[in-house]
Amino acid sequence: MTAITLIEAINQALDYELNADPNVIIFGEDVGVDGGVFRATVGLLDKYGTDRVIDTPLSENLIAGLSVGLGTQGIKAIAEFQFMGFLYAGLDQIISHVSRMRNRTRGRLSCPIVMRTPYGGGIHAPEHHSESTEALLAHIPGLRVVIPSSPAMGYGLLLAAIRDPDPVIFLEPTRIYRLVKEEVNNDGTALPLDVCYVLRDGTDVTLVSWGAMLHETLKAADTLAQQGIQAAVIDVATIKPLDMATIISSVQKTGRCVIIHEAARTCGVGAEIAANLAEFALTSLLAPIKRVTGYDTIMPLYQLEDHYMPHENDILQAVHEVMEYA
Amino acid sequence: MVEKVVAKFEIKYRQILDQHGNLVEKLPEFAQNPANLIELYKHMVLARIFDAKAVALQRTGKLGTYPASLGQEAISTAAASAMHANDILCPYYRDTAGYIWRGVKMEEILLYWGGSELGSNYANPAVKEDLPICVPIASQTLHAAGIALALKIRQQQRAVLTFIGDGGTSRGDFYEALNFAGVRKLPLVFVINNNHWAISVPLEQQTATATLAQKGVAANIHSEVVDGNDVIVTKQAISEAIARAHAGAGPSLIEAITYRMCDHTTADDASRYRNPDELVIEKSKDPILRLGKYLESIKQWDIDRDKEWQAAANSLVNNAVENYLNTAAQPLTSMFDFLYATLPSALKTQYDMVQTR
Numbered sequence: 001m002t003a004i005t006l007i008e009a010i011n012q013a014l015d016y017e018l019n020a021d022p023n024v025i026i027f028g029e030d031v032g033v034d035g036g037v038f039r040a041t042v043g044l045l046d047k048y049g050t051d052r053v054i055d056t057p058l059s060e061n062l063i064a065g066l067s068v069g070l071g072t073q074g075i076k077a078i079a080e081f082q083f084m085g086f087l088y089a090g091l092d093q094i095i096s097h098v099s100r101m102r103n104r105t106r107g108r109l110s111c112p113i114v115m116r117t118p119y120g121g122g123i124h125a126p127e128h129h130s131e132s133t134e135a136l137l138a139h140i141p142g143l144r145v146v147i148p149s150s151p152a153m154g155y156g157l158l159l160a161a162i163r164d165p166d167p168v169i170f171l172e173p174t175r176i177y178r179l180v181k182e183e184v185n186n187d188g189t190a191l192p193l194d195v196c197y198v199l200r201d202g203t204d205v206t207l208v209s210w211g212a213m214l215h216e217t218l219k220a221a222d223t224l225a226q227q228g229i230q231a232a233v234i235d236v237a238t239i240k241p242l243d244m245a246t247i248i249s250s251v252q253k254t255g256r257c258v259i260i261h262e263a264a265r266t267c268g269v270g271a272e273i274a275a276n277l278a279e280f281a282l283t284s285l286l287a288p289i290k291r292v293t294g295y296d297t298i299m300p301l302y303q304l305e306d307h308y309m310p311h312e313n314d315i316l317q318a319v320h321e322v323m324e325y326a
Numbered sequence: 327m328v329e330k331v332v333a334k335f336e337i338k339y340r341q342i343l344d345q346h347g348n349l350v351e352k353l354p355e356f357a358q359n360p361a362n363l364i365e366l367y368k369h370m371v372l373a374r375i376f377d378a379k380a381v382a383l384q385r386t387g388k389l390g391t392y393p394a395s396l397g398q399e400a401i402s403t404a405a406a407s408a409m410h411a412n413d414i415l416c417p418y419y420r421d422t423a424g425y426i427w428r429g430v431k432m433e434e435i436l437l438y439w440g441g442s443e444l445g446s447n448y449a450n451p452a453v454k455e456d457l458p459i460c461v462p463i464a465s466q467t468l469h470a471a472g473i474a475l476a477l478k479i480r481q482q483q484r485a486v487l488t489f490i491g492d493g494g495t496s497r498g499d500f501y502e503a504l505n506f507a508g509v510r511k512l513p514l515v516f517v518i519n520n521n522h523w524a525i526s527v528p529l530e531q532q533t534a535t536a537t538l539a540q541k542g543v544a545a546n547i548h549s550e551v552v553d554g555n556d557v558i559v560t561k562q563a564i565s566e567a568i569a570r571a572h573a574g575a576g577p578s579l580i581e582a583i584t585y586r587m588c589d590h591t592t593a594d595d596a597s598r599y600r601n602p603d604e605l606v607i608e609k610s611k612d613p614i615l616r617l618g619k620y621l622e623s624i625k626q627w628d629i630d631r632d633k634e635w636q637a638a639a640n641s642l643v644n645n646a647v648e649n650y651l652n653t654a655a656q657p658l659t660s661m662f663d664f665l666y667a668t669l670p671s672a673l674k675t676q677y678d679m680v681q682t683r
Contacts, residue, residue: 057509059506061498062468065469066472066475069416070473072455073477092465097462103665104458105664107447108448109458141665194671241670243672
């Protein structure tokens with residue numbers, strides 16, 4: 001085993017499944033010869049040919065619409081959208097067809113596809129290349145929305161997404177594509193979807209996050225431990241459907257919860273988590289739930305992006321507030 | 327200065343049976359056997375009776391909003407009859423005659439417009455891969471391209487046929503599907519039902535082009551126009567397109583000229599925006615009347631046989647209506663049962679809630 005980055009883990013998972021299942025194909029803009037703008041599909045065209053690694057014309061709505069037709073034929077189509085900010089052109093197909101073909105036909109047809117897209121800020125990219133609008137997608141019934149936070153999670157969750165019989169939107173945090181390396185066993189083992197992962201146990205406060213923000217969150221948990229505060233850290237991983245049981249179980253132990261996400265605050269997934277805690281775990285709470293999030297603003301161009309995204313210090317401040325509340 | 331023509335195009339129009347029921351061209355082989363024409367005629371009559379019944383059911387509160395296809399029966403009858411059994415149909419929502427020909431049960435069509443998803447779960451294995459009725463305009467053309475890509479990847483000698491209206495040709499999905507079909511030489515046939523009206527907006531406000539077919543030229547697709555109220559020429563053109571698809575010769579676009587003789591749907595009133603004189607002229611081009619006249623002229627059809635078939639078709643439709651009205655509503659939990667292959671545990675609470683309603 002060698003240590004690999006998240007982007008390498010994505011590539012390994014795609015390679016593994018293309019090799020294991022002849023029904024798997026990859027398509028999107030620049031996924032072929034170029035290997036994807038982030039190199040997620042590098043080497044796959046040479047290995048699997050132009051019938052299974054397909055460069056499409058430059059149209060995200062086309063990519064989304066094709067995946068519906070491919071899906072109804074039982075093809076495990078893995079579509080790459082170059083950046084989340086360009087996925088919006090395909091939203092009509094995603095909302096109107098991808099998410100509802102199984103329901104519409106009472107199970108006669110389905111859409112067992114994966115839509116991968118890089119998302120989130122922190123890489124000093126141009127406008128539209130740093131979007132974090134996962135809540136838009138999480139609102140759509142019939143979809144799964146999955147976000148890996150590390151190379152191992154990327155490998156295991158992507159394999160699970162490809163094998164899942166229903167459509168999965170797979171959001172890959174660009175900021176951590178090459179941030180850390182981790183040893184990942186390339187043995188085709190998938191990780192479960194629809195569950196949160198407890199990355200760290202703790203007794204004083206529960207920190208809930210996903211994607212790139214987990215790196216700030218884990219740093220904060222380390223600092224808090226030095227200060228004598230034991231923080232549990234939960235990686236939501238699948239934001240739709242949402243595994244509240246794991247989060248509630250942790251909050252019942254700690255009595256305090258801070259939710260951290262990069263996306264804008266209003267109607268973010270953090271609001272959903274907080275509402276569920278208020279509904280089902282109110283009596284366990286020792287302090288108000290806090291959210292550390294991006295602002296309700298347009299993601300600024302990169303000169304200011306660092307001031308938009310939450311950092312370890314913001315998390316520490318929120319935790320200190322809930323610890324001091326009672 | 328270097329100046330030369332680097333591309334040019336022409337679009338052909340075909341008609342075989344004119345609006346008076348006279349042959350203006352030689353009959354293609356299939357049409358030389360009157361039995362084939364009688365079958366097409368009877369099917370169009372059946373579709374028209376079904377349509378009238380569906381509208382009547384809506385008027386009496388037994389069906390939801392329904393889009394009739396009065397006057398357009400020839401196009402989807404021709405297309406469905408030109409398709410091979412294992413080809414795949416990606417319809418829009420005004421192709422009733424086509425679904426019925428392919429093997430969708432009439433009660434299933436009523437169930438869909440009567441507010442039940444059961445109507446898209448076709449029982450007949452012959453149509454198990456056909457897509458259900460598609461409401462978002464033109465979006466089905468991209469699904470058709472995806473299916474055609476799947477057939478091509480699997481090297482199956484099958485074709486996909488998708489229908490679209492004239493209004494649908496204004497949407498990006500249509501151009502994207504045409505473009506991709508051209509690039510990949512997909513086994514795909516696009517059929518435009520040019521009925522001249524997209525609800526209240528007339529064709530000249532959808533496009534400035536002389537034809538809709540020429541939009542396929544930009545994608546390097548075989549494109550032509552036919553008289554869509556002439557079931558013979560429409561079937562001929564679509565059969566040729568299907569044959570090209572099966573032979574690996576790529577996609578085709580057939581613009582079939584017709585006219586929506588009815589309202590857009592039962593919720594619409596075309597008298598608000600349409601000159602009644604136009605309707606009178608268009609009714610004289612009726613696809614069923616002209617084929618009936620021709621069949622009578624060659625002594626293959628008469629008023630008695632017509633009455634006999636009208637009665638038989640009515641009885642088929644009435645049976646379907648009875649089956650539709652006798653189909654029990656789905657359980658409330660069906661809202662959840664087909665959302666995912668298996669219900670995620672996150673939805674269990676809501677599932678239990680709906681059971682107690």
